[in-house]
Amino acid sequence: MNEADSEEMLLHLFGFGYQKTEVLSEADLVLINTCTIRDHAEHRALSYLGRLAKWKAEKQGRKIIFAGCAAERLGKKVQKRFPQADIVCGAKSLDKFPEILERSSLFKPVNTTENPKENTKKITGQVSIMRGCSCKCAYCIVPYVRGEASSIPPEIVLENCRNKAQNYPEIMLLGQTVNAYNYKGFTFSKLLAEVCKIPEVKRVRFLSPHPVFIKEDFYKVVQDNPKIARHLHLPLQSGSTKVLKDMKRLYTAEEYLQIIKNLKRLDFLISTDIIVGYPTETEEDFKRTLNLVKKCGFSFAYCFKFSPRAGTPAAEIPEISQEIVENRLNILLNEIRECSAVAYKSRIGKTEEILFETKNSGRTSGNLWYRTTTPKAIGSIEQILIKDSNGKILR
Numbered sequence: 001m002n003e004a005d006s007e008e009m010l011l012h013l014f015g016f017g018y019q020k021t022e023v024l025s026e027a028d029l030v031l032i033n034t035c036t037i038r039d040h041a042e043h044r045a046l047s048y049l050g051r052l053a054k055w056k057a058e059k060q061g062r063k064i065i066f067a068g069c070a071a072e073r074l075g076k077k078v079q080k081r082f083p084q085a086d087i088v089c090g091a092k093s094l095d096k097f098p099e100i101l102e103r104s105s106l107f108k109p110v111n112t113t114e115n116p117k118e119n120t121k122k123i124t125g126q127v128s129i130m131r132g133c134s135c136k137c138a139y140c141i142v143p144y145v146r147g148e149a150s151s152i153p154p155e156i157v158l159e160n161c162r163n164k165a166q167n168y169p170e171i172m173l174l175g176q177t178v179n180a181y182n183y184k185g186f187t188f189s190k191l192l193a194e195v196c197k198i199p200e201v202k203r204v205r206f207l208s209p210h211p212v213f214i215k216e217d218f219y220k221v222v223q224d225n226p227k228i229a230r231h232l233h234l235p236l237q238s239g240s241t242k243v244l245k246d247m248k249r250l251y252t253a254e255e256y257l258q259i260i261k262n263l264k265r266l267d268f269l270i271s272t273d274i275i276v277g278y279p280t281e282t283e284e285d286f287k288r289t290l291n292l293v294k295k296c297g298f299s300f301a302y303c304f305k306f307s308p309r310a311g312t313p314a315a316e317i318p319e320i321s322q323e324i325v326e327n328r329l330n331i332l333l334n335e336i337r338e339c340s341a342v343a344y345k346s347r348i349g350k351t352e353e354i355l356f357e358t359k360n361s362g363r364t365s366g367n368l369w370y371r372t373t374t375p376k377a378i379g380s381i382e383q384i385l386i387k388d389s390n391g392k393i394l395r
């Protein structure tokens with residue numbers, strides 16, 4: 001989401017004569033687009049901002065923009081603590097970014113008819129389809145810093161997809177609860193079907209779906225559209241129905257497992273997000289998570305230690321000991337590594353559709369990595385028989 005937002009902000013900065021560089025010493029401006037989902041993420045963004053004071057002082061005219069979710073949460077406090085930040089633009093003000101630039105005396109618009117050429121790898125084009133989140137998961141700060149969910153009109157989304165498809169074979173639809181998309185009755189499934197109709201689009205992915213918004217029409221649109229990747233990143237958070245209820249996740253462990261079974265019947269691989277050490281998580285609850293992880297057979301998982309976010313209901317509950325959390329995290333990470341190796345090895349002997357991201361490597365529809373010694377064109381799609389896997393890559 002932040003990558004896509006940064007790209008959008010970059011387009012506006014082009015209008016002020018800026019070009020993109022990855023080299024700090026060459027830069028006249030640094031845009032820091034921040035995350036605040038966990039304390040650690042926010043801390044990293046702030047310490048980077050702190051370190052940039054030196055960079056800014058080294059050459060006159062250098063500027064810093066501090067944007068995104070941490071900027072939204074901290075507001076004016078940022079500039080007070082870090083006067084080197086010229087502009088602080090919170091996540092909710094993203095649509096006002098061009099005006100913010102115009103109003104600031106620090107920037108002068110230039111006449112450009114052409115945008116500077118992007119030199120990023122051209123495989124996946126990201127397209128935001130909705131912003132914000134109307135779920136109220138008890139641990140999560142996103143609804144506070146990004147606001148209520150709102151869907152972008154389908155005409156705009158499809159126009160953006162058509163444009164991206166000129167350069168990128170794969171389209172990634174983005175939203176905080178991407179499958180909650182609904183614009184005046186125009187549903188997520190309908191949107192998926194329309195994106196698949198764009199001839200240049202070879203593969204469609206989306207991030208991140210929420211289990212409660214998966215309905216029958218989704219399975220149907222998947223079956224009708226082979227361009228939809230057979231991979232879902234479906235956050236689980238906990239395998240204990242009790243903890244899920246405390247978290248206000250709106251599904252039970254059994255309901256989650258049923259969705260996985262339905263998806264596996266359609267040859268999907270599933271990855272997930274899991275939080276360990278939620279304040280109400282007992283040893284028994286954690287075992288339920290481990291158990292469910294085994295049953296689901298995830299191909300991958302991001303596992304996070306619970307991080308209390310001020311203002312959320314979960315931050316009010318006393319935390320459990322860090323030692324216990326650390327221990328649970330390590331056990332879970334081991335389990336996930338095993339699951340991932342099983343997922344890779346389960347593809348041996350199957351023919352996979354590989355989209356090449358380099359001459360020698362690419363990803364399957366199920367989002368597994370593949371490598372070959374026979375070079376292929378970057379961006380091409382090939383049907384390839386998988387002969388072997390070491391549990392981390394297909395060959």
Ligand code: 5AD
Pocket residue numbers: 037038139140141235237273274275304305306307308309
């Ligand atoms: N603590 C730890 N992990 C969190 N996530 C969201 N909020 C928190 C929190 N307070 C995780 C969830 C979510 C992912 C993007 O970040 O697993 O799916």
Ligand code: SF4
Pocket residue numbers: 133134135136137140141142143176177210
């Ligand atoms: Fe946060 Fe996702 Fe829950 Fe929304 S659905 S509150 S973004 S964890």
